[in-house]
Amino acid sequence: MLNQVMFFLFGAMIVIFSLLTVTSRKVLRAAVYLLFVLISTAGLYFALSYNFLAAVQLTVYAGGIVVLIIFSILLTSHVSERAVMAPLKQSLLSALATVAGATLTLLTILQFGFVPSEGTDPYFNITDIGNQLISYKRDGYALPFEVVSVLLLAAMIGAIVVAKKERTLKK
Amino acid sequence: MIQNIPLSYYLVISTLMFFIGIYGFLTRRNLITMLMSVELILNSVNINFVAFNRYLYPQQLEGHFFMLIVIAVAAAEAAVAIAIIINIYRNFKSIDVENVDEMKY
Numbered sequence: 001m002l003n004q005v006m007f008f009l010f011g012a013m014i015v016i017f018s019l020l021t022v023t024s025r026k027v028l029r030a031a032v033y034l035l036f037v038l039i040s041t042a043g044l045y046f047a048l049s050y051n052f053l054a055a056v057q058l059t060v061y062a063g064g065i066v067v068l069i070i071f072s073i074l075l076t077s078h079v080s081e082r083a084v085m086a087p088l089k090q091s092l093l094s095a096l097a098t099v100a101g102a103t104l105t106l107l108t109i110l111q112f113g114f115v116p117s118e119g120t121d122p123y124f125n126i127t128d129i130g131n132q133l134i135s136y137k138r139d140g141y142a143l144p145f146e147v148v149s150v151l152l153l154a155a156m157i158g159a160i161v162v163a164k165k166e167r168t169l170k171k
Numbered sequence: 172m173i174q175n176i177p178l179s180y181y182l183v184i185s186t187l188m189f190f191i192g193i194y195g196f197l198t199r200r201n202l203i204t205m206l207m208s209v210e211l212i213l214n215s216v217n218i219n220f221v222a223f224n225r226y227l228y229p230q231q232l233e234g235h236f237f238m239l240i241v242i243a244v245a246a247a248e249a250a251v252a253i254a255i256i257i258n259i260y261r262n263f264k265s266i267d268v269e270n271v272d273e274m275k276y
Contacts, residue, residue, distance in 0.1 A: 007176050011184045018188050018211055022195025027204060034207050037188070041214055044181070048225045053238055057217075060242050065210065065249045072253045073203055076260045084267060086198040094197035102190040106183060114178045116226040124232065132232050133239075141236045148243045155247035163254035165261075 007047055013040040025082045031070050038062045052126050181222035188215035202256045202266040206249065213245045 014037055021033040038061045045054035085091065136142040192211030199205050217238045224234020260266050263273075 004175055007180065011180070014184055015187050015191075018191040021211065022191055022199065022204075022208055027201060030204055030207060034210065037211065038214060041218060044184075044218060045221060047176075048221060050221060050225065050235070053221060053235060056239065056242060060246060061210075061214070065246060068249055068253055069203060069207060069210075072256060075257060076203065076266050077201075083204060084200045084269075086200060091198050094194055098190045098194040098197070101193070102186060105186050105190075109179055109182045109186065114226065116178060117229060124235075129232060129235055133236060139231075144236065144240055148240050152243060152247055155251050159250045159254040162251070163257050 003047060006043070010040045010043040010047065013037075014044075025085070027073050027077055027081065027083050028070070030083075031066060031073055034069070035062055035066045038066065052124075052129060178222060178226040181218060181226075185215040185218040185222070188212075188218070200268055202252075202259065202268060205268070206252050206256070210245060210249070213241060217241055 017033045017036040017040070021030050021037060024030040024033060038057065042054040042057040042062065045051075045057060086094070132139065133141050133145055189212055192208045192215065195208035195211065196205055199208060220234040220237045220241070224231065228234075256266055259271055263271055265271075
């Protein structure tokens with residue numbers, strides 16, 4: 001009973017704050033609504049009893065990316081600035097396309113009968129996750145792990161190079 | 172912990188989040204808010220991976236790894252995108268997509 005209540009609470013929070021994120025006129029408020037969405041998602045992971053993923057979601061998404069976004073908002077726009085929205089015709093067309101796509105997908109999902117596998121709640125500790133993540137044997141994920149680490153390094157260097165102030169030649 | 176909650180409820184939530192993100196991407200005119208819509212889309216995909224892992228293959232960990240890798244890619248993407256946005260702001264004094272048409276043919 002309690003888990004259902006929590007699930008619907010988090011689900012409603014996700015949908016409402018997602019809508020506010022994309023419709024709010026104030027950019028900084030939109031970023032805070034995005035933070036609420038990400039925290040509610042972490043709540044859903046807790047409800048699935050995946051504690052490690054919820055912790056990663058909270059630290060990396062809610063703690064890292066949202067702070068980065070808020071920093072860049074403060075650097076590039078005034079707090080009281082109101083965002084310009086698309087013209088009405090374009091908004092209506094986008095809404096129509098989005099609602100059509102969502103309806104189609106929801107109908108497909110609700111018609112398909114997923115059969116959940118039976119069994120008790122699995123329990124993984126972080127050691128299992130880490131061991132399989134860096135294992136190079138069967139079902140190991142060492143290669144994607146390495147590729148992602150190289151990607152992160154490249155993104156870090158790229159971000160520094162792009163955002164660096166150019167040295168002006170003319171004085 | 173997941174009794175009485177069918178898998179499709181999770182999928183419904185993530186579908187709504189995905190299409191709200193697409194709507195935001197299509198209607199927003201500010202580069203940072205467009206980036207936030209992309210984060211919504213990536214996050215909805217994560218919910219799908221994790222829910223499928225929990226309901227259909229509870230003894231395996233594949234959904235965990237996909238979710239962790241998607242988060243890493245999202246973080247890298249946000250860092251690079253914000254570097255580009257700050258550079259655009261430095262050159263154009265605005266991060267509105269309507270004003271940035273220097274390279275448009």
